[in-house]
Amino acid sequence: MLKLYYNPGSCSLASHAALEEAGLPYEAELIDLTQNAQFSDAYRQKNPWARVPALQIGDDVLTENIAILNHIAELVPEKALLPTEGLARARALEWLGLCCKDWRQSEVGCRSAPIRRLLRNGG
Known part of the structure; x- marks a missing residue:
């Protein structure tokens, strides 16, 4: 089973x-980044990089979308x-590499940076 x-x-x-x-x-498990769940001991035992996504395949864990997508395609x-x-x-x-890198650096960063500033400054 994949997770x-x-x-x-x-x-x-x-x-x-x-x-x-x-x-x-497969089963999906939400990792609540707002609660820093990615840094929990339980998750870091599975994924020392403490990042999502991660795909558990038996006792192994793959990280990074390119590796995960490649593996799924091969299955x-x-x-x-x-x-x-x-x-x-x-x-x-x-293209997968460009999308992963550029999407994270632009779209998410642009949308979340103002929110982070508001939260830091008390709204």
Whole structure:
């Protein structure tokens, strides 16, 4: 059984969507970043990076969307979630890397920075 550790305010949506698209059985566990749950001893034993998303596969844990998405695609090759060979696969992984990096640095940062300032300054 696969287990996805996620938080809606993180980059977890891509991994969540891939699991749904793949039709694989999995369970999802919310990691409450507002309560610093990612730093709990229990979670850090599973994922020393203390980040989400993370995908538990038996006793192993994968982190980072690119690795998780690549693994999910390999579990169900008949679904063709990623190209299987050559430059087409490399380009797909390139775009995934750009999306993960740029999305986190721009969209989420732009939306959450003003909120963080308001909270720090007491509204």
